Amino acid sequence: VLTLDEVKKDFSQGEEVLNVLKGVDLNVSEGETIAILGKSGSGKSTLLSLLCGIDDATSGNISYRSNSLKNLNSEEITDLRAKHIGVVFQQFHLLEHLNAYENVLLPLEVNGNSDKSERVDYFLEKVGMSHRKSHFPNQLSGGEKQRIAIARALVTHPGVLLADEPSGSLDENTGGEVMDLIFDIVRDERMSLVLVTHDKDLAKRCEKIYHLENGVLSLED
Numbered sequence: 316v317l318t319l320d321e322v323k324k325d326f327s328q329g330e331e332v333l334n335v336l337k338g339v340d341l342n343v344s345e346g347e348t349i350a351i352l353g354k355s356g357s358g359k360s361t362l363l364s365l366l367c368g369i370d371d372a373t374s375g376n377i378s379y380r381s382n383s384l385k386n387l388n389s390e391e392i393t394d395l396r397a398k399h400i401g402v403v404f405q406q407f408h409l410l411e412h413l414n415a416y417e418n419v420l421l422p423l424e425v426n427g428n429s430d431k432s433e434r435v436d437y438f439l440e441k442v443g444m445s446h447r448k449s450h451f452p453n454q455l456s457g458g459e460k461q462r463i464a465i466a467r468a469l470v471t472h473p474g475v476l477l478a479d480e481p482s483g484s485l486d487e488n489t490g491g492e493v494m495d496l497i498f499d500i501v502r503d504e505r506m507s508l509v510l511v512t513h514d515k516d517l518a519k520r521c522e523k524i525y526h527l528e529n530g531v532l533s534l535e536d
């Protein structure tokens with residue numbers, strides 16, 4: 316589904332240039348689950364923001380189902396992201412003024428698919444949050460918010476789910492439940508998963524483990 320070829324990302328901080336990614340190669344197949352492990356500051360979140368098209372690579376190529384992001388304009392990238400890529404973050408990023416149901420519906424509205432609202436109920440049920448659909452984010456616990464964020468990420472049936480420390484701000488039990496849920500749904504819906512984490516045990520639940528170190532990605536054997 317996703318291919319990265321010699322992807323580099325620099326940040327300029329005043330006079331200095333920080334080479335965060337120095338040539339990342341990666342290939343994620345349909346339905347494959349991979350983990351990216353790396354120390355704090357190694358560039359994991361940066362890599363994920365390139366994968367979902369929130370930010371541009373300095374050089375190199377990223378393709379999604381053989382559509383190179385380079386050949387798409389920003390509108391087409393937004394469209395591709397909205398339709399095919401789901402993202403879950405450590406800090407849920409729910410919209411505070413929308414209730415749980417409306418948060419999950421939003422991606423369908425953006426895609427002009429509001430008529431498929433039965434999917435909202437389907438995914439709220441899947442994440443066990445049907446009874447919380449009228450609650451606003453400030454009325455939900457962290458674990459509940461993350462379940463809503465997962466439903467929102469999946470409601471468009473994306474081919475790939477990108478997850479950046481999805482259990483990082485939850486206690487151990489709740490985080491474990493949220494991760495079980497992610498792995499179950501990804502398997503049921505035959506999606507690919509790119510999981511960014513610094514938790515080695517969690518990474519082991521993925522089919523492949525990559526290490527991001529000194530700006531390059533290497534596969535663990």
Ligand code: ATP
Pocket residue numbers: 326327328333335353354355356357358359360361362513
């Ligand atoms: P963590 O595990 O703490 O989340 P990370 O691996 O996700 O870390 P990134 O957030 O990708 O790390 O950051 C990698 C490096 O790039 C850091 O040194 C950070 O300061 C720098 N960086 C990230 N975003 C920017 C930006 N917009 N401008 C300048 N520097 C940035």
Ligand code: MG
Pocket residue numbers: 359360361479
């Ligand atoms: Mg990060």
